[in-house]
Amino acid sequence: xxxxxxxxxxxTLSEEAFLTINCTYxxxxxxxxxxxxxxxxEGLQLxxxxxxxDDKGSNKGFEATYRKETTSFHLEKGSVQVSDSAVYFxxxxxxxxxxxxxxxxxxxxxxxxx
Amino acid sequence: DTAVSQTxxxxxxxxxxxxxxxxxxxxxxxxxxxYKQDSKKFLKIxxxxxxxxxxxxxxxxxxxxxxxxDKAHLNLHINSLELGDSAVYFxxxxxxxxxxDTQYFGPGTRLTVL
Numbered sequence: 001x002x003x004x005x006x007x008x009x010x011x012t013l014s015e016e017a018f019l020t021i022n023c024t025y026x027x028x029x030x031x032x033x034x035x036x037x038x039x040x041x042e043g044l045q046l047x048x049x050x051x052x053x054d055d056k057g058s059n060k061g062f063e064a065t066y067r068k069e070t071t072s073f074h075l076e077k078g079s080v081q082v083s084d085s086a087v088y089f090x091x092x093x094x095x096x097x098x099x100x101x102x103x104x105x106x107x108x109x110x111x112x113x114x
Numbered sequence: 115d116t117a118v119s120q121t122x123x124x125x126x127x128x129x130x131x132x133x134x135x136x137x138x139x140x141x142x143x144x145x146x147x148x149y150k151q152d153s154k155k156f157l158k159i160x161x162x163x164x165x166x167x168x169x170x171x172x173x174x175x176x177x178x179x180x181x182x183x184d185k186a187h188l189n190l191h192i193n194s195l196e197l198g199d200s201a202v203y204f205x206x207x208x209x210x211x212x213x214x215d216t217q218y219f220g221p222g223t224r225l226t227v228l
Binding site: 038 | 145147149154155156158159172204208214217220222
């Protein structure tokens with residue numbers, strides 16, 4: 001079945017460090033890929049997405065590129081801030097009707113230390 | 115303006131009780147979802163409705179019954195609550211079917227079964 005494998009957490013970094021959270025997927029067909037973020041006590045917010053191979057999603061300094069050849073969608077940020085502390089979820093959906101669900105990875109908890 | 119809202123935010127109840135969670139979206143979306151987030155933060159789809167029609171029902175116990183009175187509302191009724199139902203339940207919505215659209219999440223309802 002379709003699945004998302006995400007880097008195990010928790011991840012702790014110092015402010016201004018470089019961030020990478022790895023995400024790989026297994027899917028039949030051509031999925032759309034998403035990164036969602038969950039701040040403490042809140043719901044999920046879309047961080048960025050990419051709907052086809054080689055697309056790059058970006059938002060708030062975060063980037064991820066849809067790599068079909070390696071089935072990956074790694075999240076990166078050049079200089080993290082304390083306010084980036086949250087749980088990050090990689091997810092996919094498939095384009096076929098009747099299967100619109102988001103399939104999530106297990107989430108990666110990120111803590112940024114001042 | 116709240117895009118996807120859920121009530122209540124917290125729900126504490128005894129085993130065996132019946133409870134409902136309500137969800138409303140004011141985004142004009144056609145498709146709505148219920149997801150369950152367990153204590154380890156893992157998120158899994160439960161149901162999806164498109165224009166009041168059930169399109170996804172993922173191996174969820176019969177004690178869970180979604181109801182969509184119109185396309186802006188999707189409620190979740192749970193009968194005979196069990197300890198294992200304790201979780202955070204998220205409602206979400208998207209514009210159309212097909213998987214490429216962003217799903218927008220509500221703030222979540224934390225259900226605790228004692």
